[in-house]
Amino acid sequence: MFTRILVPLDGSELAEKVLPFTCYLAEKFQATLVLFHVVEKDAPKEIHGQHHLRHVDEARIYLNKVAENPACAGITIVQDVHEVQEEGVAQTIRDHAEELKTDLIVLCAHGNGGLRDVFFGSIAQQVIREGRIPVVFIRPETIKVLPINPIRHILLPLDGSKSHEDSIPIAATLAEKFHAKINLLTVVPTIETSPVRAALISRVSPRAAKLSLDISAQQAEKYLAAISEDLSDDGIAVSWKVLRGDVLAGLTETISVENIDLVVIATHGHSAIDVTWEGSLTPRFLPNAQIPVILLRGN
Incomplete structure (x- = not known):
């Protein structure tokens, strides 16, 4: 699946901290590592307190x-x-990722605002939202111990949409390569934690809204059970659970309880649950993520 991995580097030691995990992936997939540097026009003399590379040589x-x-x-x-x-x-990163035929981009999250700056800044925002290549986000301060801890548990959040299912093949391939277990997760909101659209309904008819969310939870259980069965048939260890409440709280809880090593997320911005991913996951979860996150655009 991953044959060429692009690693944009800005010349700082912080950016280089993604290398151990990236090389870990490259070794498992026997992939080529593409080290990439962009010499910016009118670049500052320093970056993160270090000399900024300003010339090609x-x-x-x-x-x-x-x-x-x-x-x-x-x-x-x-x-x-x-x-x-x-x-x-x-x-430049996006175009070269395609020209160099890379199928994964690894971005280091650093700066005064951490991953918030990276993701919402022009660089990562365009790479993700306008590109089709999956991106791995890694906060350098989370890489504290070498060698890298092996990937044994992969969290795969799903919301029931076809777009979110685009993450299943990647998670399955990773699980096979690393002999890891996939933890399927769906978080169905309650009236108190529902996104804006569901909250509007609850104000009109709280009982109807609660019933609708309860039915969604039941459907989610059947949905995850079916996906779990398919993955199990392929020889992949898998478990699943449906939680009720705040999506991000459920995600954080599962990462801690299940000892998750990697999260794989597909986004599209259409469903009520995914609106929560798009609107809250990025600024609230990613800046504090203690493990690598693979983010890809769903169809």
């Missing part, structure tokens, strides 16, 4: 040095340096 020297990282020993590595013209860094 020094960027190439830097990538050569990064390629010698012990964590990436035995992995095929190629390097690419691009000088930004008018298209901007985000478009």
Whole structure:
């Protein structure tokens, strides 16, 4: 599934902290690692308190040095340096990810605002929202111990929509490669925690709204049971559960209780539950995520 992994690096030690996990993925999938640096136009002299690479030649020297990282020993590595013209860094990353035929992008979350700045800034926002290649978000401060802990438990949140199901093949492939268990999760809101649209209904008819949400929970159980059966038939260890309440609280609880190592999420922004993902997951969950998160756009 993953044959070429793109790693944009800005020259800082913070950005390089994604390398152990990235090389871990590359080793398992026997993928080529593409180290990529964008030489920005009118770039600042420093970034995160370190010298900012402002010239093509020094960027190439830097990538050569990064390629010698012990964590990436035995992995095929190629390097690419691009000088930004008018298209901007985000478009450059997106375009080169396609041109270089990469099928996964690993982005480091750093800066004063952490992942909030990265995701809502022009770079990651365009890479995700306008691109089709899955993106791994990693907060560098979460990489504290080497070697990387193996992936044994993968959380796969689903909301019942076809778009969210686009994440199933990726999660299944990862589970097979890492001999990991998939934890399926659906969180059905209560009246008190429902998104805006459901909340409007509850004000008109609370009893009808509660009944509708209760039925949704029952349907979610049947839905996850069916997906669990399909995955089990493919030889994948899987468990599932439906929680009621706040989506993010349910997600955080499951990560802690089930010792989750990786989260795989597809987004589309259509269903009521996914509105919660789009509107709250990014600014509230990702900045505090203690594990890598793979985010992809659902069809």
